[in-house]
Amino acid sequence: MPIKTLHCAASGFESACEVSLLPAGHRSRRLHGHSFLATLRAELPAGWAAFEGGEVERLRADLESRTAQLDYRLLNDIVAQPTDENLARWIRSQLDAPGITQLGIQSTAHGGVDLDAAGQAHVWRRYLFQAAHRLPNVPLGHKCGRMHGHGFEVIVHANQDLGARDLSIDYDHLDDCWAPLHHELNYGCLNDLPGLQNPTSELMSSWIWERLKPTLPELSWITVYETASCGANFDGRHHRIWKEFTLDSALQLRHAPDGSPLRRIHGHTYTLRLHLAAPLDTLMGWTVDFGDVKTLFDPIFKALDHRPLHEIEGLADCDTATLAAWILKQARAVLPMVDRVDLYETRGCGAIVIADRAEAQAGLAIPI
Structure with missing residues (x-):
């Protein structure tokens, strides 16, 4: 691959x-x-x-x-x-x-x-709102079928180079564009809003896109955090989701020179993010159920978490690029729609591996 x-x-x-x-x-x-x-x-x-x-x-x-x-x-x-x-x-x-x-x-x-x-410069701004919702089309007994709530986060990305302003797009302009949506969403029930009868993360991202794009032509990307560890992106054409995990693992780098601290056994609290792309299920309103991602990935997660990574059979080394590529291969065996893995050993420091077919849709950074 x-x-x-x-x-x-x-x-x-x-x-x-x-x-x-x-x-x-x-x-x-x-x-x-x-x-x-x-x-x-x-x-x-x-x-x-x-x-x-x-x-x-x-x-x-x-x-x-x-x-x-x-x-x-x-x-x-x-x-x-x-x-x-x-x-x-x-x-x-x-x-x-x-x-x-x-x-x-x-x-x-x-x-x-x-x-x-x-x-080209893409400005982004993060917004928070508190809201309730339920997913009406999930199977009987699915926890998301019950009315519940989240502290949602939305990140609005805009391509400054598409604008014609002397100062490009500043944060205040994004705030002005977002304010009417915040008034609709904050402290409300999302199911009551026209067009959000089935408020999945994917449909929320495109719902927000449709309402922001007329007032913000430079809009390039919408990110919706349903929780701190999962969410969806929409770029006007494609829906993508991600699921995030935390790994506490030990490692040593086999190729590090003698005397390097990286040669010694040490450890990190890794941030691991799986990105998935699949057609939108028109009935369910999602690409993939976050719960299914967690369940199917769980055996791979358990093979990594609280483990010495350098003892994993078939793992050539434990640098983040090699490890992320290994995770991508293992994940795609059970979740073929996984096309990108982000792995950070500390904040912002690590590697991203992208399957060839996903390069055109790799998208922008999710701010860390």
Whole structure:
């Protein structure tokens, strides 16, 4: 099975800034500060790192060396107008890593900008609402058939390069577009809303898309979190879902040089995310039942969780790229619709493996 592998790294920095091109009275015109997070994805050539399996460590070190120039600094001394987009472009221009497919800046827990491989900027914003719902078409006894509730999250992505504004799209504009929807959704019963009689995550994502697109032509992606560990994406054409797991596992890297701490037995709390694509079931309103994903993947999960990964038969090494590719192969044997696996050993640092057929629909990052 041909796969595409992306290595991922992240680095935080603390900085102050002011953005004078914003309208008079805007809060970000004043001197203020953020805890920024820079994220990086790259399709790296063989032999780029000092040893096979050392790609994440080198990528993280390269990114940290660039963000160190911004840490505890006034960003205006380096970037004239330090918007998230301009900071991302500056960091991107400083990096030497080959094959960069995405460079992101997250300035708050609820917003950021991602540059894609073509250099186009996608701004995103996270929104929260509290609501009840039930799924009316599930089999008798299915827990989602009962009325229940969630603290939902929605992430709105918009392609700034599709707009014609002098300032592109800022977070306030996204807030204005989202506000009427928040009024409808928050503290309500989703089944009572026209068009949401069957409020699955997939149908919610396309329902939101249809209502936002007329006022936000630059809309490129909707992400709906039903819970903290599962949700759906919609890009105007395709529905995709993901299911997230946490693994607490031990490992050692066989190819790490003598004396490297990575050669020793150590451990991580991994974040593992399975992505699945399947036709939308018009009756059920979903692509795949999240419960089925959890049940079918459970034997693979148990083979990894609270285990020494380096003792797994047939696993060539325990770097995140090799491990994610192994998980993808095992998962597809029981869930053929799995076409991508994200595996992070620490926040933002790890690997993504994508099945060849899924590359065109791989989508944007789900913010971490």
